[in-house]
Amino acid sequence: MEMFLMAVSFAGISGLLAGLILGVAGKIFYVKTDERVEMIRNELPGNNCGGCGYAGCDDYASAIVEKSARPDMCTAGIGPENIENIKNILKGKNENMLAEKARYEAQTMREDQSMCKDQSMREDQSMYEDQSMREDQSMREDQSMCEDQSKREARTIPEKQVMYVKCGGNCDAAKSKYKCYGINSCEEALLLPNKGPKACKFGCLGYGSCVKVCENDAISIYKGLAVIDGDKCINCGKCRQICPTHVIHGRPFLKNFPEIVCSNTDKGKGVKEICSRGCIGCGICLKSCSTQCIILKDNLPEIDYGKCTACGLCLEKCPSKCIVDKNGLLTYNLRRANDI
Amino acid sequence: MEHYFSIFIAAMLINNVILSQFLGICPFLGVSKKMSTAVGMSGAVLFVIVMSCMVTYPVWRLLNRFNLNYMRTIIFILLIATLVQLVEIILRKMMPSLYKALGVYLPLITTNCAVLGTTIKAAEGGFSLLESIVYSLGVSCGFFLAIVIMAGIRERLDNNKDIPKAFQGMPITLITAGLMAIAFFGFGG
Numbered sequence: 001m002e003m004f005l006m007a008v009s010f011a012g013i014s015g016l017l018a019g020l021i022l023g024v025a026g027k028i029f030y031v032k033t034d035e036r037v038e039m040i041r042n043e044l045p046g047n048n049c050g051g052c053g054y055a056g057c058d059d060y061a062s063a064i065v066e067k068s069a070r071p072d073m074c075t076a077g078i079g080p081e082n083i084e085n086i087k088n089i090l091k092g093k094n095e096n097m098l099a100e101k102a103r104y105e106a107q108t109m110r111e112d113q114s115m116c117k118d119q120s121m122r123e124d125q126s127m128y129e130d131q132s133m134r135e136d137q138s139m140r141e142d143q144s145m146c147e148d149q150s151k152r153e154a155r156t157i158p159e160k161q162v163m164y165v166k167c168g169g170n171c172d173a174a175k176s177k178y179k180c181y182g183i184n185s186c187e188e189a190l191l192l193p194n195k196g197p198k199a200c201k202f203g204c205l206g207y208g209s210c211v212k213v214c215e216n217d218a219i220s221i222y223k224g225l226a227v228i229d230g231d232k233c234i235n236c237g238k239c240r241q242i243c244p245t246h247v248i249h250g251r252p253f254l255k256n257f258p259e260i261v262c263s264n265t266d267k268g269k270g271v272k273e274i275c276s277r278g279c280i281g282c283g284i285c286l287k288s289c290s291t292q293c294i295i296l297k298d299n300l301p302e303i304d305y306g307k308c309t310a311c312g313l314c315l316e317k318c319p320s321k322c323i324v325d326k327n328g329l330l331t332y333n334l335r336r337a338n339d340i
Numbered sequence: 341m342e343h344y345f346s347i348f349i350a351a352m353l354i355n356n357v358i359l360s361q362f363l364g365i366c367p368f369l370g371v372s373k374k375m376s377t378a379v380g381m382s383g384a385v386l387f388v389i390v391m392s393c394m395v396t397y398p399v400w401r402l403l404n405r406f407n408l409n410y411m412r413t414i415i416f417i418l419l420i421a422t423l424v425q426l427v428e429i430i431l432r433k434m435m436p437s438l439y440k441a442l443g444v445y446l447p448l449i450t451t452n453c454a455v456l457g458t459t460i461k462a463a464e465g466g467f468s469l470l471e472s473i474v475y476s477l478g479v480s481c482g483f484f485l486a487i488v489i490m491a492g493i494r495e496r497l498d499n500n501k502d503i504p505k506a507f508q509g510m511p512i513t514l515i516t517a518g519l520m521a522i523a524f525f526g527f528g529g
Contacts, residue, residue: 007411010403014415018422025426029433 037062039089043082044074049215051075051236064090075161076234161250162230163218163239167204168261168322170223173277175199185209190244199274202263204247210239252305258315262322265298272320279322285314344474347467351478357454358486359517359524364454368487369513371445373498378491379484384445386480389458391427392420393476400463416459417451424450454483489520 041061048056052073054063063069064086071086176197183189186209189196196205206224218232219239228239230253240248247263260279264271268280281299286292293307294314301314301323315323355361358368364385371381396416403409428446431439449455458479462472493516497503503512 003407006406007408010406010408010411011414011418014399014418018418022422022425022429025429029429031432 034062034065036065036089040064040071040086043078043085043089045076045078045234047076047215047234049076049234049236049238051234051238076236161235162233162253163228163235163237163248163250164230164259164261165204165226165228165247166249166259166261166263167202167225167247168277168324169198169200169203169275170206170225170277172223174203174224174275175273183207185212186242186244200264200271200278202245202247202265203275204243205245209242209244210248213238213242257305257308257310258303258312258323258325260301260303260323262300262320265300267299271299277320277322280320282319284317284319285323288313288317344471347471347474348478348481351475352482352485353524353527356482356486356524356527357458357479358483359521360528361457363457364452364483367448367452367454368490368517369510371448372487372490372494372513375488375491375495378487380441381445381448382480382484382487384442384449385452385454385483386477387442388420388424388427388446388449388452389455389476389480389483390473392416392423392455392459393462393472394469395419395423396459396463397469397472412460412463413456416456416463420455420459421450454479486520486524490517 037058038061041058044057044061046057048058052060052069052075054060054069060069060074064071071090072083074082177194177199178197180189180192180197183192184207186196186205186207189205189207195201198205204226206221206226208219208221208226210226210228211219211221215236215238216232216234218229218234219226220229221227226239226248228248235250235253237250240246240250245263251257251259262271262275262277262279264275264278268282271278271280279300281296283296283301285301286294286296290311290313291307291309293304294301295304296302310325312325315321315325351357357363358365367381367385372378396419399415399419400412403411403415424446428439431442431446458476462475465472465475467475490513494513497512497516507515
């Protein structure tokens with residue numbers, strides 16, 4: 001009996017003590033958190049890709065609330081309705097905080113403007129007064145200010161994009177100047193003579209720095225060339241940031257838009273010598289285009305995706321097959337699967 | 341000195357916490373996909389195991405005095421959970437940067453059997469305070485070693501397309517874990 005009592009009292013007392021210590025510590029070391037952070041966090045995709053420029057979705061959610069970050073910076077898997085929800089969550093607070101945010105916005109706007117002015121090297125005292133007057137006014141009419149703000153945000157909602165590699169020079173097409181072994185990343189390859197073993201200095205090096213940063217396994221290296229799976233890409237932009245040759249670009253999602261898979265700005269003859277898939281700047285795509293949405297710039301075509309209807313004439317006509325579409329990429333992947 | 345060294349090596353290699361005692365398999369399989377998370381996790385485990393060994397030592401002495409040895413499991417769970425919570429609360433306030441680095445892993449460790457197992461083994465081994473600290477350091481270094489080797493292998497396995505479809509993912513990971521356990525068995529002589 002004594003043994004039993006002893007055990008129970010020991011467990012009970014230590015449990016009580018633990019609870020007490022935790023309770024007291026919780027009070028002493030209390031960190032104030034905002035429930036809106038949690039609510040906004042639920043609106044975000046939660047794959048912590050860092051495409052918004054913050055350390056992760058939690059970090060971004062707290063930045064929206066505490067540092068008045070724009071709610072439309074998430075590039076991955078967030079729709080207009082999520083952005084609307086976030087704005088509603090932010091508006092759901094009381095009048096006082098609304099005014100505070102409006103003031104903060106006005107302040108940051110003023111800072112932006114003053115920064116612009118510094119750049120243009122114009123100092124105008126009256127402008128400052130003007131702005132402070134405007135700020136006072138905006139504090140009074142914070143409601144209308146917020147409407148303006150929401151309009152401004154509505155305009156800047158980014159279109160969903162998908163990344164693609166602007167190079168088609170795999171080891172069959174692009175010539176190499178030499179062979180090298182033991183290179184693990186594109187950054188290392190860039191230090192080699194001639195900026196890597198490939199004869200073309202503009203193209204994909206194929207050492208997979210982008211593969212390592214991709215959180216969604218959307219990129220793979222096939223025959224010495226990075227290939228991005230458009231269905232898996234969430235447009236976080238990490239590959240674009242890390243690519244040392246800046247060969248990864250974004251294009252609007254949804255349509256089977258053609259992609260130009262060459263970045264070489266040299267003249268036709270020089271390109272033809274080093275890569276069978278390179279753009280020779282012939283301009284046949286310009287002439288064949290049904291909507292005149294292609295222009296030639298630095299010996300490379302550029303597609304205006306606003307006008308393009310994805311008719312596919314340009315990729316049929318291209319003599320070096322350096323224009324592909326998503327289907328083309330898919331057949332590319334299919335071929336790859338059969339190869340293995 | 342030699343004594344402490346042998347405790348350390350025995351805990352780290354011969355009685356490796358994951359590969360020969362089969363404790364802490366959950367983080368071993370769950371958090372070993374990437375090298376960076378594996379290192380973060382084992383850092384947090386090192387921190388918590390050493391701290392909890394220091395805390396449970398006097399409590400174990402107390403339990404011994406009252407002949408309550410059989411209560412060790414429940415009391416130690418209580419202590420470790422409280423400790424981890426307390427550390428989390430304090431870190432959050434005092435060292436936000438460390439909290440951010442360990443924050444994800446700390447709640448995972450709260451009820452980790454590797455921590456509980458280490459404290460109980462240290463208690464039952466009749467170690468002194470210094471000995472149990474060295475023992476816990478050895479255990480957490482063993483954890484670090486196993487999980488980091490596993491993460492390195494898995495990063496390579498993910499890129500290997502020759503693995504048959506039935507073995508991709510978890511099955512090949514478990515086979516790897518088994519082979520690693522056999523390799524570590526060799527340390528026992």
